[in-house]
Amino acid sequence: MRKHSVIIFSVLAALSYTTWAETLKVGYFDLPPHTFPQHSTQPSAAIAYFDKVAQAMGVEVEYVNYPLSRLVFLLDHQRLDAALFLAKTDARIEMFAYPASPYFTTESVFVVPNTSDLKSADDISQKKDLDIVVWEGGFHSTTLATSSNKLIPLSGNNIPARGITLTVNGRFDAFYSPDRYAVEYEANISGRAGNIRTITIPQDAIDIYTVFSKNSAKYYLKRYERALKKIETEITYEHFLINFTKNLPQQSAADSSEKTTTSSVAQ
CATH class of the missing domain: 3.40.190.10 (Periplasmic binding protein-like II)
Structure with a gap:
């Protein structure tokens, strides 16, 4: 009987491992x-x-x-x-x-208020005193990594929605997102597309x-x-x-x- 119990236990263990695996x-x-x-x-x-x-x-x-x-x-x-x-x-x-x-494959973007004088990625790169909000632990493109501006990490969830809102409200000069699709989607459905300018960084294609x-x-x-x-x-x-x-x-x-x-x- 004990031998049968061991066999049954072994079979069940093997099945459990297979299911987990x-x-x-x-x-x-x-x-x-x-x-x-x-x-x-x-x-x-x-x-x-x-x-x-x-x-x-x-x-x-x-x-x-x-x-x-x-x-x-x-x-x-x-x-x-x-x-x-x-x-x-x-x-x-x-x-x-x-x-x-x-x-x-996507493209990274900067989001700025539509009233900003920042028109291109070069405009942002040439500055040294901008406050740019970024994902905490997120990807930094070459353009962002070589910037002399202050990068402020945003933690938690809903980063695209919160990053756009904070930028539009004047808390930061720009919001950086590694994915333009997420920014475009959030801007459109939140009704903020008319309040922002999206600056694509085409040389920073991201896989x-x-x-x-x-x-x-x-x-x-x-x-x-x-x-x-x-x-x-x-x-x-x-x-x-x-x-x-x-x-x-x-x-x-x-x-x-x-x-x-x-x-x-x-x-």
């Missing part, structure tokens, strides 16, 4: 329309697209929402299998496993990846790369995103979720 724990941060806050009723384009990739991989997905800096920390400490939407930096290359190819922890990459990275290639033959993420956003309700990310904690600007 085939469920990816994927972290994401708020970046509408790619990803909406966790309690939002809005569907998220990047999650919907990754669902297609995950199906091709033959895995289930558990999505978890964190502020960007917390997400990076958890992925580095092997507490997540992957981060859904990350740019590449020298530091992150050492920390994580990147696929051979990105699934999306976006689904990034794996070093441990999880051993099991999933190659499967992910094969699955992504398959889905991209059907539709690229950029085309998927354009079609997807046409069907989204016109509601600001700041209003589309339950009450969230507002973090203060890091000093």
Whole structure:
């Protein structure tokens, strides 16, 4: 009887391990329309697209929402299998496993009030006394990294919505976002498109990846790369995103979720 119990326990343990191994724990941060806050009723384009990739991989997905800096920390400490939407930096290359190819390429932008005398990225780069709000722990383009202006990190969630609002209200001279799509979407649905000027930085094209922890990459990275290639033959993420956003309700990310904690600007 004891022998049978040991066998049954071993089988159950093996089944539990298999179930765990085939469920990816994927972290994401708020970046509408790619990803909406966790309690939002809005569907998220990047999650919907990754669902297609995950199906091709033959895995289930558990999505978890964190502020960007917390997400990076958890992925580095092997507490997540992957981060859904990350740019590449020298530091992150050492920390994580990147696929051979990105699934999306975007452009970084500066957002300034429409009354600002700043007209181009060169105007901003040549200044030395601007207060520019940026993502805490976020990607910094070459243009931003070489700037002599003061960079003020903004922590927490809903960064595009809050960054635009703070800039329009005169708290900062500019807001930097690594993704122009998120800025354009938020400006349009919040009704602030007429209050801002978006300055694109075309020389700072940014590749976006689904990034794996070093441990999880051993099991999933190659499967992910094969699955992504398959889905991209059907539709690229950029085309998927354009079609997807046409069907989204016109509601600001700041209003589309339950009450969230507002973090203060890091000093």
